Amino acid sequence: MRKTPLLIAGALAAPASAGTISVTIPQVPVAEYHRPYVAAWIEPAGGGAAQTLFVWYDIKKKGNEPGTKWLSDLRTFWRKGGRSLTLPADGLSGATRAPGTYQIPLPANLKSGAYTLYVEAARETGGRELVSVPLSVPAKAASAAGKTELGTVTIR
């Protein structure tokens, strides 16, 4: 696993694959609550293609108005890559989550470097929020917090 540290003086051998992010979906005290659609992706800090980490949506809803209908409400995700995914996508798509904190491993094959992690949430009859956190690989601790639709997003 220890492939990179020779180049970085003093860096102690954090394997590039060690990163995990945690995403908190907050409780929202409203009369009509629906679990939010949430997507996360990373982009190289210097620009480049976005890589989707996950997209949680109403994966089971079929028929006239399938759950995929509202994916474009994650409007930044949609533009950054959602629109070119074929869903459901193995290892990426999942059902919507209840409020709580969820751990998602970063891809093991991420190259060392600087990235930005984006997490976007959109809720039916609710709001939409985009949170970004600077991400370096090998992973260093970092976090940011949303104000409305997302809680803390942490990298460790």
Add this chain to the structure above:
Amino acid sequence: MRPAFRLAASAAMLSCAVPALAHRAWLVPSTTIVSGTDDWVSIDAAISNDLFFADHNALRPDMVKVWAPDGSPAQIQNAATLHYRSVFDVKLDKPGTWKIGTTQSAVMGSFKVDGVDWRVGGRGPGGPGGPGGPGRPGGPGGAAPGAARPAGEGPPPGFQPRPSVATVADIPANATDVKLTEVIGQNNVFITAGAPTATVFQPTNTALEMVPVTHPDELVSNEPAKFRFLIDGKPATGLKVTLVPGGKRYRDGEGAFDVTTGADGVAEVKWPFAGLFWLNATSTDAHPSAPRATERRMSYTATLEVVAP
């Protein structure tokens, strides 16, 4: 009925069982103020979550009524029902304030026969809840309670609709656990040709009504507006009135806010910005006018245009 509409109707009936769904019925006029009396207004009507984006169901134009400024009935013209919205025109050939909208009056509920749950009616047309109408062509059609389920139009696999009867009169004599709710609502827009008038705001003193203190066609974003709400002609005190601005796609938050009426039934609204707002108030009490009903659910909805100062 076209198949597509049958689906919509049955979807509306499905949503009866899930009260958390807040699909909003709305009307959006091309303008609320015109000069002269040879103008037209074109109105979009739909049911959707996000205002005012038509992405769910059309509101049936045959539910729409028009009140001319003198209170007399007038017609909609050029009505068309599209996939996600309907459109129609009104020729504003008299000066003053016109009222255009839907009214809903229905009885819904449930009862049991031999331990089987039955439903009464469907979601009425035009309310904030659904496009509906009883939505069940053929009605009970002589099916004996407890017998074969009526064929729902295109229910999802595995879904078995509860049997239903169309009206209270169809409830069989041996029914037990009868629970009926009267549902009354209206959903309006107001268009003014020339100077505003108030005839169309004359209350009928039945159920929940809005009588403006600030005329709905004189709303300006830097001037607070006042609306009086009445229930059976008396001030509706402590009534929560929700305002939802249109255009959610162009900001992050839903942006909805509530105001509450005072002892005089008046709610004051301070506009956060100019634009279209969907106003909605609901109230439930135990004073239905329909026979056998024990509960009354009332709603008042309007689309308001607030201009920049």
